[in-house]
Amino acid sequence: MADQVLTANRLSDGKVVFFDPDGGWSERIARARVVAKADGKALIAEAASSTGEVVDPYLIDVDSVAEAEPAGPVPSPVPRRYRERIRAFGPSIHPQFAK
Amino acid sequence: MYRYDEFDHAFVAQRVNQFREQTARRLSGALSEDEFKPHRLMNGLYLQLHAYMLRVAIPYGTLSSRQMRKLAHIARAYDRGYGHFTTRQNIQYNWPALKDVPDILMELAKVEMHAIQTSGNCIRNVTADPFAGVAADEIEDPRIYAEIIRQWSSLHPEFSFLPRKFKIAVTGAAEDRAAIAFHDIGLQLVRADDGAVGFAVLVGGGQGRTPMIAKTIRPFLPKAHLLSYLEAILRVYNLLGRRDNLFKARIKILVHEVGTEAFTAMVEEEWAHLAGGPVELPEGELERIVAYFRPPAYERLPADSPALDVQVRADPAFAAWVRANLVAHKQPGYAIVNLSLKAEGEPPGDATAEQMDAVANLADRYSLGEIRVTHEQNLVLPNVKAGELYALWQSLVPLGLATANIGHVTDIIACPGLDYCSLANARSIPIAQAITRRFNDLARIHDLAELRIKISGCINACGHHHVGHIGILGVDKKGEEFYQITLGGDATQTAAIGSIIGPAFSSDQVVDAVEILVNTYVGVRAPGERFLDTYRRLGAAPFKESLYAAH
Numbered sequence: 001m002a003d004q005v006l007t008a009n010r011l012s013d014g015k016v017v018f019f020d021p022d023g024g025w026s027e028r029i030a031r032a033r034v035v036a037k038a039d040g041k042a043l044i045a046e047a048a049s050s051t052g053e054v055v056d057p058y059l060i061d062v063d064s065v066a067e068a069e070p071a072g073p074v075p076s077p078v079p080r081r082y083r084e085r086i087r088a089f090g091p092s093i094h095p096q097f098a099k
Numbered sequence: 100m101y102r103y104d105e106f107d108h109a110f111v112a113q114r115v116n117q118f119r120e121q122t123a124r125r126l127s128g129a130l131s132e133d134e135f136k137p138h139r140l141m142n143g144l145y146l147q148l149h150a151y152m153l154r155v156a157i158p159y160g161t162l163s164s165r166q167m168r169k170l171a172h173i174a175r176a177y178d179r180g181y182g183h184f185t186t187r188q189n190i191q192y193n194w195p196a197l198k199d200v201p202d203i204l205m206e207l208a209k210v211e212m213h214a215i216q217t218s219g220n221c222i223r224n225v226t227a228d229p230f231a232g233v234a235a236d237e238i239e240d241p242r243i244y245a246e247i248i249r250q251w252s253s254l255h256p257e258f259s260f261l262p263r264k265f266k267i268a269v270t271g272a273a274e275d276r277a278a279i280a281f282h283d284i285g286l287q288l289v290r291a292d293d294g295a296v297g298f299a300v301l302v303g304g305g306q307g308r309t310p311m312i313a314k315t316i317r318p319f320l321p322k323a324h325l326l327s328y329l330e331a332i333l334r335v336y337n338l339l340g341r342r343d344n345l346f347k348a349r350i351k352i353l354v355h356e357v358g359t360e361a362f363t364a365m366v367e368e369e370w371a372h373l374a375g376g377p378v379e380l381p382e383g384e385l386e387r388i389v390a391y392f393r394p395p396a397y398e399r400l401p402a403d404s405p406a407l408d409v410q411v412r413a414d415p416a417f418a419a420w421v422r423a424n425l426v427a428h429k430q431p432g433y434a435i436v437n438l439s440l441k442a443e444g445e446p447p448g449d450a451t452a453e454q455m456d457a458v459a460n461l462a463d464r465y466s467l468g469e470i471r472v473t474h475e476q477n478l479v480l481p482n483v484k485a486g487e488l489y490a491l492w493q494s495l496v497p498l499g500l501a502t503a504n505i506g507h508v509t510d511i512i513a514c515p516g517l518d519y520c521s522l523a524n525a526r527s528i529p530i531a532q533a534i535t536r537r538f539n540d541l542a543r544i545h546d547l548a549e550l551r552i553k554i555s556g557c558i559n560a561c562g563h564h565h566v567g568h569i570g571i572l573g574v575d576k577k578g579e580e581f582y583q584i585t586l587g588g589d590a591t592q593t594a595a596i597g598s599i600i601g602p603a604f605s606s607d608q609v610v611d612a613v614e615i616l617v618n619t620y621v622g623v624r625a626p627g628e629r630f631l632d633t634y635r636r637l638g639a640a641p642f643k644e645s646l647y648a649a650h
Binding site for chain 1: 578
């Protein structure tokens with residue numbers, strides 16, 4: 001079963017962010033808090049107090065670090081849908097903007 | 100060019116100030132996203148996959164060098180050093196921060212630009228033939244009427260909450276370079292037998308999930324009645340267009356469902372109340388707008404340039420560019436020059452801040468300070484003297500703006516696709532890039548004659564795949580990107596919607612599939628035939644055969 005992370009776009013600049021273990025929002029999916037799918041809803045509830053800084057938070061399915069092929073220099077959960085992989089790692093056409 | 104009057108300046112400045120306040124309230128938390136979203140959309144600000152996206156209007160695709168420099172400055176100061184020219188002759192910035200957008204809008208206002216009505220269910224930026232005012236085959240400059248429509252439709256209270264977005268295109272020539280048959284309203288300047296100039300009025304064209312070719316509801320509308328007739332069409336649509344189903348809300352569905360005849364009768368009946376009324380252009384207003392679009396002070400030059408002939412003979416690369424990228428100008432001794440934004444391996448329509456600045460400088464030096472944006476996602480220098488073409492070309496080559504491929508296989512329209520767009524199902528730009536790398540031999544590109552490939556990353560068809568000679572539509576099949584191919588589309592006066600050739604191809608296969616189609620055409624074409632002509636003569640069979648025979 002997939003794990004999940006909570007993602008959104010940051011209000012001030014629109015950047016893709018992930019809810020992190022410190023209760024903040026990180027630009028790097030490698031820093032995301034990963035929970036079992038069953039705990040996804042609890043994660044949304046936990047993030048509720050800091051959703052003012054972001055727009056439209058939602059859960060995505062990921063393969064956690066151990067299962068996933070390494071996607072970048074840092075070990076990282078990897079979203080299952082390619083749409084979310086492009087969101088997490090940057091436009092495929094601009095390696096210079098890769099995250 | 101049109102210049103803002105005091106009214107224009109005041110209303111644009113007012114909107115910037117309003118948006119600054121709205122943004123501050125959003126950032127402070129006083130406004131929720133649901134409350135703020137309609138305000139940002141009314142100012143062209145979307146939230147896309149990676150960031151906000153700001154769409155700036157370029158009315159009828161005409162820019163001064165001063166405006167282009169401002170666009171470059173915004174790309175550099177507030178974005179990531181580039182912008183994306185779109186199929187609506189606009190520019191989009193892919194990375195602006197919300198907190199900076201009020202400042203960006205203020206900068207735009209200084210050069211008489213804005214992002215109003217580049218989103219939402221209103222009358223969008225009016226597009227026109229990119230060669231307006233300079234084309235040799237033109238009856239009148241369509242920008243005069245596009246500007247009148249812009250003024251009439253800007254903040255029009257009755258039409259700011261239509262069932263759906265509404266797009267109008269205007270052309271002044273018989274050769275349709277503005278895709279008028281694929282707009283909600285297409286207007287074509289025509290000359291009647293008695294010499295009077297008016298409009299053929301087309302309604303109900305569009306692409307998206309239900310592509311339709313517009314129907315001519317009036318073959319000749321006297322110019323004086325332009326606004327009352329548009330108002331009549333919009334009123335019928337505003338009243339009867341569906342608001343219960345997003346996918347059936349465009350005017351094309353209304354025209355299709357009630358039938359052209361019944362729709363025309365309703366418009367004519369509404370118009371009977373409006374014609375000659377207060378909405379018509381006041382006396383003197385047409386002349387006032389015409390004055391802004393008077394031709395610049397051209398030099399009297401001979402039609403032929405012996406120097407150019409010598410340069411063409413001496414330099415084959417220059418000759419190829421002259422052959423592919425130049426269009427006949429109405430003024431003897433001048434040429435319309437296309438600058439391709441489709442260099443090998445580059446995202447179609449993207450220009451860096453450095454390229455934008457350079458184009459602005461070249462426009463000042465060689466094109467009387469004027470630039471155009473085409474719906475094919477290229478730029479144009481509309482007023483270049485034949486004797487200066489070689490010098491211009493030499494300046495363009497190192498900028499990556501001299502690719503000699505206009506209208507050819509690598510001059511591809513592509514939507515931003517899944518690399519940027521939150522609606523997309525598949526990527527578009529990497530497919531376009533791969534095709535330009537596959538077809539990277541200029542002799543081969545030119546041998547293939549006119550060949551229009553258009554790529555959309557979803558069924559909304561922003562990449563115009565329905566009207567590509569070869570259209571490519573990205574679809575999601577069980578989480579993988581697949582590409583459906585259509586053949587036979589045509590955006591011009593011989594408008595046609597492409598037909599699906601067969602099962603979709605994976606991202607690994609689609610470029611090979613395009614090459615098979617192209618090679619099939621080369622094998623069966625008659626002398627002088629374009630890909631589209633061969634397809635029309637022989638139908639899909641030979642293409643289907645070679646594409647799927649091996650499978």
